[in-house]
Amino acid sequence: MSPHVKHLRPLTIATLITFVAGLSLTFFYAPIELNEGFVQKIFYIHVPLAIVSLCGYVLGGIFGLMYLRTGKRVWDMRSYCAIHMALIFSIGGIVAGSIWAKAAWGHWWVWSEPTLVSYLIVILLFCTYQPLRFSIEDPERQATYAAVFAVVGGAFVPLNFIVVRLSVQYLHPRVFNLEGGNLPGSMALTFYVMLLAVALLFATLMKYEMLAKETRGQTRRLRRRLLGDENVAPIGRSAAPL
């Protein structure tokens, strides 16, 4: 196994167990919310997805910073995988959020909810990460520019949240409160288990992605050695590192 991807098997098992536990708690243990009913249970997947994906973007920024400092390609790979996974998670998060908003407030989209709006802006920004990488051919430069983008984006995430929250406070009275500051114990427990499960899922999937990319590189090197350089098709242009 690759030196950069360790503990994949125990991590996978832990993810599986936590996820099953979290879902069981969600459906069989957490009480049904009085106002919103059964559909409120989407909260236990939506909010963890959102939190984990935002942390994933920031993590991508930190990995990008490490790449800029050290110049080691593995940091570029980590940064790429973190942002890639965070993007997938946040698409899931925003779809789940939209469903919840429709069920709870009667609208698919609510502009007066700052968390939702700033989340959308962050997604719009990070959607450009792949096109940016794809349009730079030189791998060295691709990695550097992507790292700069990741650092800027990672720093942008919290700031954007502050500004959007301020703007909503001024324009609209605050109606909703997403933060479960006063969740009853059973709901809080379920929520934290699900948060842990989604975080573990993020880590596991990210590691699998890294492993897949490294294995692909390794297979290529072996094919080159066996078949000779001219018999292996050159790598097409790609947004992914390697």
Add this chain to the structure above:
Amino acid sequence: MRVAWAILRKDLTVELRTLETVPAMAIFTVATFVIFHFGLQRDSLSGQLAAGVFAVSLLFAAVLGTNRLFVAEREQGGFDGFLLAPVDRTAMFLAKSAALFLYLTVLEIIAVPAFGLFAAPPGYGGALGGLIVFLLLVNLAFAILGTLVSAIAVHTRARDLIGPIIGLPLQIPALISFAIGTGKLLAVHTVGPGEVLPVHGAHHPAGEWLLVLALYDVFTALLAYAVFDFLLEE
């Protein structure tokens, strides 16, 4: 500092001789005002609507200027020359953002009267002082982020596309504070049917948005300063 000044002077000389960027931005802005007039079908805009139209037009003009910012360096070997010279690379960032800032300021000297003419917001003259302060701060944000994004985009194959799609989300916090702040400056009281009076005096909270905008300027400046060097490596 001397290096930055030299690059800035070079850019301004080129711009004065070719008139490539600023006139295009100005024409674009005025055309956008006219387009908004037809899209909205209003003879006069006020309050948040006026501020929004103005802010969005300026942002798009800034994107236009941003796209052109590094093209000459890229196409005529300016980057190579700069990298060969034993100078601090931050000078390039300073010079380019100063150039973009000046372009935007010149653009606004045309755009502010044009907006008064075409959108005729009530109380525009009285709000002008506050508007200028907002404009200077928002120019700073547009210039800093524009330079950063432009330096990223100029080495990509699809730079005219990559620049705006990265730039627009990053500019949103600046746009929010500018639009809300100026919206409050241009706010009106409805006195009677069809009769409005501008709100003036100390009680509009535009000042808080000035602060948010200024903080965003500082934040983006620090961030851009920290990462810009990496964008100039060969």
